[in-house]
Amino acid sequence: MNISHHPSEDLLLDYASGALGEAWSLAVATHLALCPGCRRVVSGMEALGGSMLDSIVPAPTSRNTLNAVMTRLDAMTERDAAVPAAPPADGHTPILPQPLRGYAGADADGLNWQRLGLGAYQMPIPTGDKGVTARLLRIPAGRPVPKHSHGGLELTLVLSGAFSDATGSYGRGDLQAADENLEHQPHAEPGEDCICLAITDAPLRFSSLAARMVQPLLGI
Template sequence: MKIHHHLSDELLLEYASGNLSEGWSLAVATHLALCPECRRTLEAMEGAAGALFDKIKPAPSTSSDSWEAMKARLVAEEVTEKRPPVPAKRSPDHAFVIPEPLRSYLGGDVKDLKWNALGRGAYQIRIPTADKDTQVRLLKIPAGKPVPEHTHDGREITLVLAGSFRDGSDIFARGDVEEADGDLLHTPHATEGEDCICLAVTEAPLKFTSWIVRAIQPILKI
Protein backbone atom coordinates (compact mmCIF):
# COMPACT_ATOMS: atom_id res chain seq x y z
CA MET A 1 0.00 0.00 0.00
CA LYS A 2 1.48 3.32 -1.10
CA ILE A 3 0.14 6.43 0.65
CA HIS A 4 0.37 9.62 -1.41
CA HIS A 5 -1.52 12.16 0.75
CA HIS A 6 -0.14 12.69 4.25
CA LEU A 7 -0.91 14.73 7.33
CA SER A 8 0.44 18.27 7.32
CA ASP A 9 3.44 19.04 9.51
CA GLU A 10 1.29 21.58 11.37
CA LEU A 11 -1.27 18.93 12.32
CA LEU A 12 1.43 16.46 13.37
CA LEU A 13 3.06 19.13 15.55
CA GLU A 14 -0.27 19.82 17.25
CA TYR A 15 -0.68 16.10 17.85
CA ALA A 16 2.87 15.68 19.17
CA SER A 17 2.41 18.59 21.59
CA GLY A 18 -0.94 17.27 22.84
CA ASN A 19 -2.88 20.31 21.62
CA LEU A 20 -5.49 18.45 19.54
CA SER A 21 -8.94 17.66 20.85
CA GLU A 22 -10.20 14.09 20.83
CA GLY A 23 -11.83 14.07 17.39
CA TRP A 24 -8.78 15.40 15.57
CA SER A 25 -6.49 13.13 17.61
CA LEU A 26 -8.55 10.11 16.60
CA ALA A 27 -8.12 10.92 12.90
CA VAL A 28 -4.39 11.51 13.27
CA ALA A 29 -3.79 8.36 15.32
CA THR A 30 -5.75 6.22 12.85
CA HIS A 31 -3.76 7.60 9.91
CA LEU A 32 -0.52 6.93 11.80
CA ALA A 33 -1.54 3.28 12.15
CA LEU A 34 -1.48 3.03 8.35
CA CYS A 35 1.35 5.40 7.41
CA PRO A 36 5.02 4.58 8.19
CA GLU A 37 6.19 7.90 6.70
CA CYS A 38 4.08 10.01 9.06
CA ARG A 39 5.10 7.82 12.00
CA ARG A 40 8.75 8.55 11.18
CA THR A 41 8.00 12.28 10.92
CA LEU A 42 6.20 12.21 14.29
CA GLU A 43 9.10 10.37 15.92
CA ALA A 44 11.53 12.97 14.57
CA MET A 45 9.37 15.77 15.97
CA GLU A 46 9.13 14.08 19.35
CA GLY A 47 12.89 13.47 19.36
CA ALA A 48 13.64 17.11 18.57
CA ALA A 49 11.22 18.28 21.27
CA GLY A 50 12.84 15.90 23.79
CA ALA A 51 16.30 17.19 22.97
CA LEU A 52 15.19 20.78 23.48
CA PHE A 53 13.47 19.88 26.73
CA ASP A 54 16.64 18.29 28.07
CA LYS A 55 18.49 21.59 27.57
CA ILE A 56 16.03 23.57 29.69
CA LYS A 57 17.38 24.30 33.16
CA PRO A 58 14.72 24.05 35.89
CA ALA A 59 14.02 27.21 37.85
CA PRO A 60 15.09 27.16 41.51
CA SER A 61 12.31 25.95 43.78
CA THR A 62 10.99 28.40 46.36
CA SER A 63 9.03 25.81 48.29
CA SER A 64 10.05 22.44 49.70
CA ASP A 65 6.72 20.92 48.85
CA SER A 66 6.49 22.22 45.26
CA TRP A 67 7.17 18.79 43.75
CA GLU A 68 4.46 17.17 45.86
CA ALA A 69 2.02 19.88 44.80
CA MET A 70 2.89 19.32 41.13
CA LYS A 71 2.40 15.53 41.46
CA ALA A 72 -0.99 16.07 43.09
CA ARG A 73 -2.02 18.39 40.26
CA LEU A 74 -0.93 15.89 37.60
CA VAL A 75 -2.88 13.09 39.27
CA ALA A 76 -6.01 15.26 39.48
CA GLU A 77 -5.75 16.23 35.81
CA GLU A 78 -5.27 12.60 34.76
CA VAL A 79 -8.46 11.61 36.57
CA THR A 80 -10.68 14.45 35.39
CA GLU A 81 -9.44 15.14 31.86
CA LYS A 82 -10.62 13.12 28.85
CA ARG A 83 -7.44 11.90 27.29
CA PRO A 84 -6.94 11.77 23.51
CA PRO A 85 -6.69 8.37 21.82
CA VAL A 86 -3.68 6.22 22.62
CA PRO A 87 -1.04 6.73 19.91
CA ALA A 88 -1.37 4.31 17.04
CA LYS A 89 0.53 1.03 16.94
CA ARG A 90 3.89 1.33 15.29
CA SER A 91 3.02 -1.25 12.63
CA PRO A 92 -0.11 -1.47 10.44
CA ASP A 93 -2.71 -4.07 11.34
CA HIS A 94 -3.28 -5.88 8.03
CA ALA A 95 -5.94 -8.22 9.41
CA PHE A 96 -8.55 -5.46 9.68
CA VAL A 97 -10.05 -2.83 7.40
CA ILE A 98 -10.39 -0.43 10.32
CA PRO A 99 -7.20 -0.05 12.39
CA GLU A 100 -6.86 0.93 16.00
CA PRO A 101 -7.65 3.19 17.72
CA LEU A 102 -10.72 3.74 15.53
CA ARG A 103 -11.80 0.09 15.68
CA SER A 104 -12.23 0.31 19.46
CA TYR A 105 -14.40 3.43 19.09
CA LEU A 106 -16.65 1.57 16.65
CA GLY A 107 -16.76 -1.69 18.59
CA GLY A 108 -15.50 -3.82 15.71
CA ASP A 109 -14.41 -4.01 12.10
CA VAL A 110 -16.50 -3.27 8.98
CA LYS A 111 -18.40 -6.57 9.11
CA ASP A 112 -19.61 -5.75 12.64
CA LEU A 113 -20.99 -2.28 11.93
CA LYS A 114 -24.59 -1.08 11.79
CA TRP A 115 -24.91 1.76 9.30
CA ASN A 116 -27.48 4.56 9.18
CA ALA A 117 -28.81 5.49 5.75
CA LEU A 118 -28.16 8.97 4.35
CA GLY A 119 -29.99 8.39 1.06
CA ARG A 120 -28.91 7.53 -2.49
CA GLY A 121 -26.98 4.52 -1.21
CA ALA A 122 -24.76 6.45 1.22
CA TYR A 123 -24.45 5.56 4.90
CA GLN A 124 -22.89 6.96 8.04
CA ILE A 125 -22.07 6.08 11.63
CA ARG A 126 -21.75 8.95 14.08
CA ILE A 127 -18.89 8.28 16.49
CA PRO A 128 -19.41 9.71 19.97
CA THR A 129 -16.53 11.38 21.77
CA ALA A 130 -16.22 13.63 24.80
CA ASP A 131 -14.99 16.33 22.41
CA LYS A 132 -17.52 19.14 21.95
CA ASP A 133 -15.47 20.85 19.23
CA THR A 134 -15.74 18.23 16.48
CA GLN A 135 -18.18 15.92 14.73
CA VAL A 136 -16.73 12.47 13.98
CA ARG A 137 -18.36 10.01 11.59
CA LEU A 138 -17.63 6.99 9.44
CA LEU A 139 -18.98 7.38 5.90
CA LYS A 140 -19.70 4.84 3.19
CA ILE A 141 -20.16 6.31 -0.29
CA PRO A 142 -21.37 3.98 -3.09
CA ALA A 143 -18.86 3.19 -5.81
CA GLY A 144 -19.10 5.68 -8.65
CA LYS A 145 -21.28 8.16 -6.73
CA PRO A 146 -20.45 11.75 -5.67
CA VAL A 147 -20.84 13.61 -2.41
CA PRO A 148 -22.97 16.73 -3.12
CA GLU A 149 -20.93 19.87 -3.75
CA HIS A 150 -20.02 21.61 -0.52
CA THR A 151 -17.53 23.74 1.35
CA HIS A 152 -16.78 24.04 5.07
CA ASP A 153 -17.08 26.26 8.11
CA GLY A 154 -13.66 25.44 9.45
CA ARG A 155 -11.40 22.44 9.08
CA GLU A 156 -12.24 18.94 7.82
CA ILE A 157 -10.06 15.81 7.81
CA THR A 158 -11.06 12.83 5.66
CA LEU A 159 -9.13 9.57 5.98
CA VAL A 160 -9.80 6.77 3.47
CA LEU A 161 -10.03 3.26 4.92
CA ALA A 162 -11.40 1.30 1.95
CA GLY A 163 -12.02 2.04 -1.72
CA SER A 164 -11.05 5.49 -2.98
CA PHE A 165 -12.42 8.85 -4.05
CA ARG A 166 -11.48 11.47 -6.60
CA ASP A 167 -11.32 15.16 -5.73
CA GLY A 168 -10.36 17.26 -8.72
CA SER A 169 -7.27 15.66 -10.23
CA ASP A 170 -6.29 13.85 -7.01
CA ILE A 171 -7.13 10.27 -6.06
CA PHE A 172 -7.36 9.39 -2.37
CA ALA A 173 -7.08 5.67 -1.52
CA ARG A 174 -6.57 3.63 1.66
CA GLY A 175 -4.44 5.53 4.15
CA ASP A 176 -4.62 8.83 2.25
CA VAL A 177 -5.84 11.86 4.16
CA GLU A 178 -7.37 15.07 2.81
CA GLU A 179 -7.38 18.28 4.84
CA ALA A 180 -9.96 20.84 3.75
CA ASP A 181 -11.28 24.19 4.95
CA GLY A 182 -13.63 26.97 3.91
CA ASP A 183 -11.44 27.88 0.94
CA LEU A 184 -12.23 24.58 -0.79
CA LEU A 185 -15.45 24.06 -2.75
CA HIS A 186 -15.50 20.46 -3.94
CA THR A 187 -17.51 17.41 -4.98
CA PRO A 188 -15.63 14.29 -3.85
CA HIS A 189 -16.53 11.35 -6.08
CA ALA A 190 -16.17 7.69 -5.05
CA THR A 191 -14.32 5.78 -7.74
CA GLU A 192 -15.76 2.76 -9.52
CA GLY A 193 -15.37 -0.81 -8.32
CA GLU A 194 -15.65 -0.50 -4.53
CA ASP A 195 -17.60 1.55 -2.01
CA CYS A 196 -15.50 4.23 -0.35
CA ILE A 197 -15.33 4.00 3.44
CA CYS A 198 -13.70 6.93 5.19
CA LEU A 199 -13.39 8.63 8.54
CA ALA A 200 -14.47 12.28 8.46
CA VAL A 201 -13.86 14.81 11.23
CA THR A 202 -15.30 18.34 11.03
CA GLU A 203 -15.72 21.24 13.39
CA ALA A 204 -18.98 22.53 11.86
CA PRO A 205 -21.76 21.24 9.58
CA LEU A 206 -20.92 21.11 5.88
CA LYS A 207 -22.10 23.98 3.64
CA PHE A 208 -23.90 22.45 0.66
CA THR A 209 -24.65 24.44 -2.49
CA SER A 210 -27.84 22.47 -3.23
CA TRP A 211 -30.91 23.87 -1.46
CA ILE A 212 -32.49 20.41 -1.43
CA VAL A 213 -29.55 18.97 0.52
CA ARG A 214 -29.56 21.99 2.83
CA ALA A 215 -33.26 21.43 3.53
CA ILE A 216 -32.72 17.87 4.77
CA GLN A 217 -29.35 18.53 6.37
CA PRO A 218 -30.73 18.98 9.93
CA ILE A 219 -32.43 15.58 9.65
CA LEU A 220 -29.28 13.85 8.39
CA LYS A 221 -27.08 15.73 10.88
CA ILE A 222 -24.22 16.28 8.47
Protein backbone atom coordinates in the same frame (compact mmCIF):
# COMPACT_ATOMS: atom_id res chain seq x y z
CA MET B 1 -0.31 0.65 0.02
CA ASN B 2 0.64 3.83 -1.76
CA ILE B 3 -0.25 6.86 0.35
CA SER B 4 0.22 10.18 -1.41
CA HIS B 5 -1.78 12.61 0.75
CA HIS B 6 -0.33 13.11 4.25
CA PRO B 7 -1.17 15.43 7.19
CA SER B 8 0.61 18.80 7.05
CA GLU B 9 3.73 19.24 9.15
CA ASP B 10 1.78 21.69 11.35
CA LEU B 11 -0.89 19.08 12.01
CA LEU B 12 1.73 16.43 12.84
CA LEU B 13 3.52 18.87 15.14
CA ASP B 14 0.27 19.73 16.94
CA TYR B 15 -0.37 15.98 17.31
CA ALA B 16 3.15 15.25 18.57
CA SER B 17 2.99 18.06 21.12
CA GLY B 18 -0.44 17.02 22.40
CA ALA B 19 -2.09 20.25 21.24
CA LEU B 20 -4.73 18.53 19.09
CA GLY B 21 -8.20 17.68 20.35
CA GLU B 22 -9.28 14.05 20.63
CA ALA B 23 -11.29 13.78 17.38
CA TRP B 24 -8.56 15.39 15.24
CA SER B 25 -5.95 13.25 17.01
CA LEU B 26 -7.96 10.13 16.15
CA ALA B 27 -7.71 10.97 12.43
CA VAL B 28 -3.96 11.63 12.66
CA ALA B 29 -3.30 8.53 14.80
CA THR B 30 -5.26 6.36 12.35
CA HIS B 31 -3.25 7.80 9.45
CA LEU B 32 -0.06 7.03 11.41
CA ALA B 33 -1.19 3.42 11.83
CA LEU B 34 -1.16 3.16 8.03
CA CYS B 35 1.81 5.41 7.20
CA PRO B 36 5.37 4.48 8.32
CA GLY B 37 6.75 7.72 6.85
CA CYS B 38 4.62 9.97 9.07
CA ARG B 39 5.29 7.70 12.07
CA ARG B 40 8.99 8.41 11.62
CA VAL B 41 8.35 12.17 11.37
CA VAL B 42 6.23 12.17 14.55
CA SER B 43 8.81 10.06 16.40
CA GLY B 44 11.45 12.60 15.46
CA MET B 45 9.27 15.48 16.64
CA GLU B 46 8.58 13.73 19.94
CA ALA B 47 12.29 13.00 20.46
CA LEU B 48 13.26 16.59 19.73
CA GLY B 49 10.45 17.89 21.96
CA GLY B 50 11.74 15.66 24.77
CA SER B 51 15.29 16.85 24.32
CA MET B 52 14.15 20.48 24.40
CA LEU B 53 12.40 19.82 27.71
CA ASP B 54 15.54 18.11 29.02
CA SER B 55 17.70 21.05 27.99
CA ILE B 56 15.71 23.43 30.22
CA VAL B 57 17.75 21.93 33.07
CA PRO B 58 21.28 21.71 31.67
CA ALA B 59 22.80 18.35 32.37
CA PRO B 60 26.57 17.92 32.87
CA THR B 61 26.66 15.56 29.90
CA SER B 62 24.93 18.07 27.62
CA ARG B 63 27.58 17.80 24.91
CA ASN B 64 26.29 14.30 24.38
CA THR B 65 22.65 15.41 24.10
CA LEU B 66 22.59 15.38 20.33
CA ASN B 67 24.08 11.90 20.23
CA ALA B 68 21.51 10.78 22.79
CA VAL B 69 18.66 12.25 20.74
CA MET B 70 19.94 10.64 17.56
CA THR B 71 20.31 7.28 19.30
CA ARG B 72 16.79 7.60 20.69
CA LEU B 73 15.49 8.61 17.30
CA ASP B 74 17.16 5.61 15.65
CA ALA B 75 15.72 3.30 18.27
CA MET B 76 12.24 4.76 17.83
CA THR B 77 12.50 4.56 14.06
CA GLU B 78 13.50 0.89 14.23
CA ARG B 79 10.77 0.17 16.74
CA ASP B 80 8.12 2.03 14.75
CA ALA B 81 9.22 0.54 11.47
CA ALA B 82 8.74 -2.87 13.03
CA VAL B 83 5.28 -2.19 14.46
CA PRO B 84 1.99 -2.25 12.47
CA ALA B 85 1.97 -3.01 8.72
CA ALA B 86 2.13 -6.73 9.53
CA PRO B 87 -1.30 -8.35 9.16
CA PRO B 88 -2.86 -9.95 12.23
CA ALA B 89 -2.40 -13.64 12.96
CA ASP B 90 -5.55 -14.74 11.09
CA GLY B 91 -4.24 -13.09 7.91
CA HIS B 92 -7.24 -10.74 7.64
CA THR B 93 -6.27 -7.06 7.60
CA PRO B 94 -9.01 -5.02 9.33
CA ILE B 95 -10.50 -2.11 7.39
CA LEU B 96 -10.39 -0.01 10.56
CA PRO B 97 -6.89 0.01 12.08
CA GLN B 98 -6.38 0.76 15.73
CA PRO B 99 -7.01 3.13 17.44
CA LEU B 100 -10.09 3.73 15.27
CA ARG B 101 -11.44 0.17 15.59
CA GLY B 102 -11.48 0.54 19.37
CA TYR B 103 -13.46 3.78 19.11
CA ALA B 104 -15.95 2.25 16.66
CA GLY B 105 -16.33 -0.92 18.72
CA ALA B 106 -15.89 -3.29 15.76
CA ASP B 107 -14.46 -3.47 12.26
CA ALA B 108 -16.43 -1.90 9.40
CA ASP B 109 -18.49 -5.00 8.58
CA GLY B 110 -19.64 -5.37 12.20
CA LEU B 111 -21.03 -1.85 12.70
CA ASN B 112 -24.62 -0.65 12.96
CA TRP B 113 -24.47 1.74 10.01
CA GLN B 114 -27.15 4.46 9.91
CA ARG B 115 -28.78 5.15 6.58
CA LEU B 116 -28.09 8.67 5.21
CA GLY B 117 -30.02 8.45 1.94
CA LEU B 118 -28.73 8.14 -1.64
CA GLY B 119 -27.21 4.82 -0.67
CA ALA B 120 -24.78 6.40 1.81
CA TYR B 121 -24.37 5.37 5.46
CA GLN B 122 -22.75 6.87 8.52
CA MET B 123 -21.54 5.68 11.89
CA PRO B 124 -20.96 8.42 14.51
CA ILE B 125 -17.80 7.97 16.58
CA PRO B 126 -18.16 9.44 20.07
CA THR B 127 -15.19 11.42 21.37
CA GLY B 128 -14.71 13.84 24.25
CA ASP B 129 -14.45 16.82 21.89
CA LYS B 130 -17.37 19.20 22.17
CA GLY B 131 -18.33 20.89 18.90
CA VAL B 132 -16.29 18.47 16.80
CA THR B 133 -18.02 15.62 14.97
CA ALA B 134 -16.29 12.36 14.14
CA ARG B 135 -18.06 9.83 11.93
CA LEU B 136 -17.41 7.02 9.54
CA LEU B 137 -18.99 7.52 6.13
CA ARG B 138 -19.72 4.82 3.58
CA ILE B 139 -20.32 6.19 0.08
CA PRO B 140 -21.49 3.68 -2.52
CA ALA B 141 -19.01 2.85 -5.28
CA GLY B 142 -19.22 5.19 -8.25
CA ARG B 143 -21.54 7.69 -6.52
CA PRO B 144 -20.98 11.39 -5.76
CA VAL B 145 -21.42 13.27 -2.49
CA PRO B 146 -23.45 16.46 -3.11
CA LYS B 147 -21.21 19.43 -3.92
CA HIS B 148 -20.36 21.35 -0.74
CA SER B 149 -18.03 23.79 0.94
CA HIS B 150 -17.07 23.93 4.61
CA GLY B 151 -17.99 26.14 7.53
CA GLY B 152 -14.76 25.11 9.25
CA LEU B 153 -12.12 22.39 9.00
CA GLU B 154 -12.80 18.91 7.64
CA LEU B 155 -10.33 16.04 7.80
CA THR B 156 -11.19 12.99 5.71
CA LEU B 157 -9.17 9.80 6.00
CA VAL B 158 -9.89 7.03 3.48
CA LEU B 159 -9.99 3.50 4.90
CA SER B 160 -11.45 1.49 2.03
CA GLY B 161 -12.14 2.15 -1.64
CA ALA B 162 -11.26 5.62 -2.93
CA PHE B 163 -12.73 9.00 -3.76
CA SER B 164 -11.62 11.76 -6.05
CA ASP B 165 -12.35 15.46 -6.47
CA ALA B 166 -10.70 18.37 -8.25
CA THR B 167 -7.72 18.16 -5.86
CA GLY B 168 -6.85 14.55 -6.72
CA SER B 169 -7.54 10.93 -5.91
CA TYR B 170 -7.58 9.57 -2.35
CA GLY B 171 -7.17 5.88 -1.47
CA ARG B 172 -6.63 3.92 1.75
CA GLY B 173 -4.50 5.91 4.17
CA ASP B 174 -4.79 9.20 2.28
CA LEU B 175 -5.86 12.21 4.35
CA GLN B 176 -7.58 15.29 2.94
CA ALA B 177 -7.72 18.53 4.90
CA ALA B 178 -10.44 20.90 3.63
CA ASP B 179 -11.35 24.34 4.92
CA GLU B 180 -13.57 27.30 3.98
CA ASN B 181 -11.57 27.79 0.79
CA LEU B 182 -12.37 24.40 -0.73
CA GLU B 183 -15.67 23.73 -2.47
CA HIS B 184 -15.71 20.20 -3.82
CA GLN B 185 -17.80 17.31 -4.98
CA PRO B 186 -16.09 14.11 -3.84
CA HIS B 187 -16.93 11.12 -6.01
CA ALA B 188 -16.52 7.56 -4.75
CA GLU B 189 -14.51 5.68 -7.34
CA PRO B 190 -16.12 2.63 -8.98
CA GLY B 191 -15.54 -0.93 -7.82
CA GLU B 192 -15.69 -0.64 -4.03
CA ASP B 193 -17.67 1.43 -1.52
CA CYS B 194 -15.58 4.25 -0.09
CA ILE B 195 -15.35 4.10 3.69
CA CYS B 196 -13.73 7.09 5.33
CA LEU B 197 -13.35 8.77 8.69
CA ALA B 198 -14.56 12.37 8.57
CA ILE B 199 -13.89 14.95 11.29
CA THR B 200 -15.68 18.31 11.09
CA ASP B 201 -16.02 21.28 13.43
CA ALA B 202 -18.89 22.93 11.52
CA PRO B 203 -21.73 21.73 9.29
CA LEU B 204 -20.99 21.31 5.59
CA ARG B 205 -22.40 23.94 3.23
CA PHE B 206 -24.21 22.25 0.38
CA SER B 207 -24.51 24.08 -2.91
CA SER B 208 -27.80 22.58 -4.09
CA LEU B 209 -31.16 23.44 -2.59
CA ALA B 210 -32.15 19.75 -2.53
CA ALA B 211 -29.10 18.82 -0.48
CA ARG B 212 -29.68 21.75 1.90
CA MET B 213 -33.28 20.68 2.43
CA VAL B 214 -32.35 17.15 3.52
CA GLN B 215 -29.28 18.28 5.50
CA PRO B 216 -31.13 18.64 8.83
CA LEU B 217 -32.43 15.10 8.43
CA LEU B 218 -28.99 13.75 7.69
CA GLY B 219 -27.31 15.63 10.51
CA ILE B 220 -24.28 16.56 8.39
